[in-house]
Amino acid sequence: MTLEDVRIEIDRVDQDLLRLLNERADLVHHVGEIKRKEGLEIYAPDREERLLKKLIELNKQNKGRLPEKSIRAIYREIISAALALEQDMRISYMGPAGSWTHQAAISRFGNSVLYLPEASTEDVFERVTTQEADYGVLPIEHSTEGAVHHTLDHLVDSPMQIYSQFLWRTETVLMSNGPKDTVDYIYGHPQVIAQCRKWLTHNFPDVELREAPSTSQAAAFACEHPNSAALGTALGAELQGLKIIAASIDDSASQARFIVLGRRPAPATGNDHTMLMVTARDRVGALLEILKAFADHGINVRQIENRPVPVEESASQTHVRFFLEVTGHCHDEALKKSLDVVINDGDAIKILGSYPSSPWGE
Numbered sequence: 018m019t020l021e022d023v024r025i026e027i028d029r030v031d032q033d034l035l036r037l038l039n040e041r042a043d044l045v046h047h048v049g050e051i052k053r054k055e056g057l058e059i060y061a062p063d064r065e066e067r068l069l070k071k072l073i074e075l076n077k078q079n080k081g082r083l084p085e086k087s088i089r090a091i092y093r094e095i096i097s098a099a100l101a102l103e104q105d106m107r108i109s110y111m112g113p114a115g116s117w118t119h120q121a122a123i124s125r126f127g128n129s130v131l132y133l134p135e136a137s138t139e140d141v142f143e144r145v146t147t148q149e150a151d152y153g154v155l156p157i158e159h160s161t162e163g164a165v166h167h168t169l170d171h172l173v174d175s176p177m178q179i180y181s182q183f184l185w186r187t188e189t190v191l192m193s194n195g196p197k198d199t200v201d202y203i204y205g206h207p208q209v210i211a212q213c214r215k216w217l218t219h220n221f222p223d224v225e226l227r228e229a230p231s232t233s234q235a236a237a238f239a240c241e242h243p244n245s246a247a248l249g250t251a252l253g254a255e256l257q258g259l260k261i262i263a264a265s266i267d268d269s270a271s272q273a274r275f276i277v278l279g280r281r282p283a284p285a286t287g288n289d290h291t292m293l294m295v296t297a298r299d300r301v302g303a304l305l306e307i308l309k310a311f312a313d314h315g316i317n318v319r320q321i322e323n324r325p326v327p328v329e330e331s332a333s334q335t336h337v338r339f340f341l342e343v344t345g346h347c348h349d350e351a352l353k354k355s356l357d358v359v360i361n362d363g364d365a366i367k368i369l370g371s372y373p374s375s376p377w378g379e
């Protein structure tokens with residue numbers, strides 16, 4: 018076949034694809050109508066993950082040429098278009114534009130939905146509470162620094178809940194207006210500089226490192242100042258019109274866990290996790306008793322985070338607070354029974370969300 022012949026074939030396949038994509042869009046629209054009638058959530062992360070896994074498996078069986086990464090990326094955008102069709106979907110995230118959370122949010126919801134950058138965690142909660150946004154995206158844990166207490170503390174005070182969670186690799190890039198060998202200064206948030214210190218010392222031993230208040234500010238400085246570069250996200254580089262001169266420059270791989278904040282728990286899937294806050298009387302064996310209540314009902318406590326009770330609360334002197342991530346859904350009988358035991362011991366519990374355990378990033 019000549020080049021022209023192959024292109025004619027590609028055009029034919031594209032026409033078929035377009036027809037099929039629109040056929041899919043009609044079906045998605047129908048799903049949206051049913052969901053609205055039945056008062057169901059539009060975004061169904063569990064369904065998305067199952068659909069992707071099935072397609073990746075099918076592709077393997079059929080020995081398809083496309084790698085898993087590409088199938089995920091293509092379907093991320095097909096599903097994003099579906100979400101935008103079902104509902105004019107708005108996602109609030111911890112900004113500014115180009116932040117890691119922004120990039121993580123796009124990895125989950127694709128490019129067809131609307132993103133609202135917020136200046137603080139509080140603002141993300143506010144936007145979801147007032148229904149100006151359908152969901153919010155916030156970091157809850159960093160692989161290097163541990164829990165993001167700000168997010169956990171806001172969950173305690175808010176009726177909003179964790180609806181979904183996912184992991185995202187936070188890969189730093191070096192961006193600049195000019196070529197690599199003209200860089201005299203590198204701007205970066207101090208934490209990001211620390212994360213890339215070895216790489217920077219090895220690759221740019223004579224360059225001056227300058228601290229910036231945020232990653233997006235670093236990128237803005239790199240735009241304004243000649244012979245400079247900035248550390249940040251690939252999305253930040255794109256938004257500022259800077260060239261990526263080196264990628265994946267972190268000294269060790271780091272990732273963050275993000276939550277999708279919603280107004281209610283996700284439907285049970287049979288493989289869920291639940292985040293809880295327990296405020297317990299400060300006593301010998303308090304944590305032991307709580308853990309035993311879960312163990313007796315076959316529930317695995319996957320993570321424990323200890324936090325002080327805020328001083329404004331009358332319980333602050335006499336109580337201790339734990340955040341627990343446990344297996345199971347808040348509607349499961351076993352979990353309900355173990356929570357009853359904890360409450361009967363005089364400890365207070367707040368359910369911060371139940372969500373599918375599986376979506377662990379791309």
Ligand SMILES: C=C(O[C@@H]1C=C(C(=O)O)C=C[C@H]1O)C(=O)O
Binds near residue numbers: 065
């Ligand atoms: C169409 C649906 O709604 C959304 C869109 C999906 C899709 O495009 O396949 C999958 C899950 C939902 O987030 C659905 O729930 O089936």
